[in-house]
Amino acid sequence: MSLLIKNGTIVNDDAMFKSDVLVHDGKIVEIAPSIDPTPGLEVVDATDRFVIPGGIDPHTHMQLPFMGEVAKDDFHRGTEAAVAGGTTMIIDFVIPTKGESLLVAYDRWRGWADPKVVCDYGLSMAITSWGPEIAKEMEMVTKADYGINSFKFFLAYAGVFMVRDEEFYQGMLQCAKLRALARVHAENGAVIAERCEHLLSSGITGPEGHTQSRPEELEAEATFRACTMASQANCPLYVVHVMSKGAAAAIAHHRKKGAVVFGEPIAAGLATDGSHYYNEDWLHAARYVMSPPLSRDPSTPNALMKLLAAGELHLTATDNCTFDCHQKSLGKDDFTKIPNGVNGVEDRMSVVWDKGVHAGIIDPMKFVAVTSTMAAKIFNCYPQKGRIAVGSDADIVIWNANATRTISKDTHHHAIDFNIFEGMQVHGVPETTICRGRIVWADGQLRTVQGAGRFVPLPPDSQIVFSAVDNRGKALEPVKVERAPYVATTLEAPDAN
Numbered sequence: 280m281s282l283l284i285k286n287g288t289i290v291n292d293d294a295m296f297k298s299d300v301l302v303h304d305g306k307i308v309e310i311a312p313s314i315d316p317t318p319g320l321e322v323v324d325a326t327d328r329f330v331i332p333g334g335i336d337p338h339t340h341m342q343l344p345f346m347g348e349v350a351k352d353d354f355h356r357g358t359e360a361a362v363a364g365g366t367t368m369i370i371d372f373v374i375p376t377k378g379e380s381l382l383v384a385y386d387r388w389r390g391w392a393d394p395k396v397v398c399d400y401g402l403s404m405a406i407t408s409w410g411p412e413i414a415k416e417m418e419m420v421t422k423a424d425y426g427i428n429s430f431k432f433f434l435a436y437a438g439v440f441m442v443r444d445e446e447f448y449q450g451m452l453q454c455a456k457l458r459a460l461a462r463v464h465a466e467n468g469a470v471i472a473e474r475c476e477h478l479l480s481s482g483i484t485g486p487e488g489h490t491q492s493r494p495e496e497l498e499a500e501a502t503f504r505a506c507t508m509a510s511q512a513n514c515p516l517y518v519v520h521v522m523s524k525g526a527a528a529a530i531a532h533h534r535k536k537g538a539v540v541f542g543e544p545i546a547a548g549l550a551t552d553g554s555h556y557y558n559e560d561w562l563h564a565a566r567y568v569m570s571p572p573l574s575r576d577p578s579t580p581n582a583l584m585k586l587l588a589a590g591e592l593h594l595t596a597t598d599n600c601t602f603d604c605h606q607k608s609l610g611k612d613d614f615t616k617i618p619n620g621v622n623g624v625e626d627r628m629s630v631v632w633d634k635g636v637h638a639g640i641i642d643p644m645k646f647v648a649v650t651s652t653m654a655a656k657i658f659n660c661y662p663q664k665g666r667i668a669v670g671s672d673a674d675i676v677i678w679n680a681n682a683t684r685t686i687s688k689d690t691h692h693h694a695i696d697f698n699i700f701e702g703m704q705v706h707g708v709p710e711t712t713i714c715r716g717r718i719v720w721a722d723g724q725l726r727t728v729q730g731a732g733r734f735v736p737l738p739p740d741s742q743i744v745f746s747a748v749d750n751r752g753k754a755l756e757p758v759k760v761e762r763a764p765y766v767a768t769t770l771e772a773p774d775a776n
């Protein structure tokens with residue numbers, strides 16, 4: 280199976296240049312200014328188009344069982360939506376129930392994903408309980424045949440996924456020992472639980488209760504606390520779905536002290552805000568319920584994009600975890616029962632291009648960095664993924680920077696009946712998506728095959744994550760002072776009275 284992409288401008292995270300790309304058997308085999316087509320070779324004309332690495336979305340929850348429901352985008356529809364939007368790899372999360380073996384949960388997720396994915400995928404593992412058995416299984420799943428190199432800890436969702444600080448700290452010590460990245464959902468779950476109770480007892484049951492139960496400073500406080508604990512454990516930390524300026528400031532504070540911390544804003548937080556929670560239409564407001572909530576500060580989306588430009592936030596994701604209108608309506612009398620989660624995996628690339636490149640805040644190379652390359656480097660599958668280079672997987676998108684599209688539930692490929700970006704016109708359109716050398720999206724049509732995607736094992740000890748840790752560890756080594764044993768003398772005996 281071969282493909283020739285002609286007349287395009289290649290964009291990697293570090294360079295842009297006009298060149299042709301020859302693909303054979305799923306790999307990029309040649310990059311040159313002009314490659315002549317041979318008979319029978321399929322040619323894709325990329326004149327006036329960018330040729331970019333396929334997007335990597337490092338944070339999705341396809342068909343997640345959560346809050347009594349199952350997320351509607353499963354590994355088939357969710358990865359179809361991904362490729363329709365220019366994403367060619369997702370990293371989803373194995374989330375064991377409390378007390379469940381990591382290995383049992385891992386097998387369940389592999390059983391769900393392998394037969395369905397239309398693009399490649401990797402897995403991150405959530406730690407929802409703690410004990411020596413979990414620590415041992417963490418070590419097992421970082422081995423090659425499991426391919427896990429990151430572990431997520433929830434500081435929210437009390438009683439469901441949440442772990443206590445000491446469990447989080449011990450989990451990070453184990454991550455550091457295994458050279459695996461710790462990821463955190465940073466909210467103060469204990470205070471949130473109290474605030475939910477108070478709001479409901481005060482008669483506030485609508486989606487406005489959700490955002491008021493989770494003031495932004497509860498994300499900022501938990502983010503600061505998580506960064507502090509990670510520092511103490513000398514464990515690199517990755518903060519998922521950074522939704523507020525305060526959380527971003529906490530990350531910057533610790534990075535300025537030399538801590539290895541990565542911040543991940545998501546498409547929803549880069550393109551919309553928490554004003555929707557106050558919409559008088561209950562269902563409209565409920566559609567935006569996710570945690571942490573969208574910021575109530577309308578300047579936050581633009582601020583988060585600028586922090587990506589400045590390198591204080593590092594890569595984008597979506598936290599795609601979709602529930603349809605019926606499922607959202609299960610919380611019609613109690614906001615704590617609205618399944619948390621929003622869409623994003625189909626629209627992330629266009630949203631980041633529109634709010635970033637078209638808005639003049641980031642350049643195309645930074646766009647590639649924050650939508651693909653940084654994820655490949657952090658999760659240790661670079662340059663197999665995340666680069667247009669000879670030898671890399673042929674995960675490629677033909678990107679039309681000048682085209683626009685209007686996002687709508689009527690045209691999206693998600694398995695839900697609404698889209699949080701409904702009606703938004705965005706610049707930057709993926710015209711052709713190629714997964715390991717096969718065209719899976721072109722001319723507005725999917726050409727996908729269920730199960731054609733492959734699981735990508737992610738090895739520990741990513742350089743961008745761990746290369747500073749050893750020296751930093753030396754500086755943090757505990758100090759023992761050698762001294763003669765202390766002997767109390769009569770002169771020092773305490774007064775008799």
Ligand SMILES: C[C@@H](CNC(N)=O)C(=O)O
Pocket residue numbers: 340345464520568569570571598600619620621
């Ligand atoms: C459960 C999952 C998706 N839901 C959400 N972010 O509201 C998460 O918290 O990341």
Ligand SMILES: [Zn+2]
Pocket residue numbers: 464519520570571
């Ligand atoms: Zn989360």
Ligand SMILES: [Zn+2]
Pocket residue numbers: 338339340519598
């Ligand atoms: Zn998530």
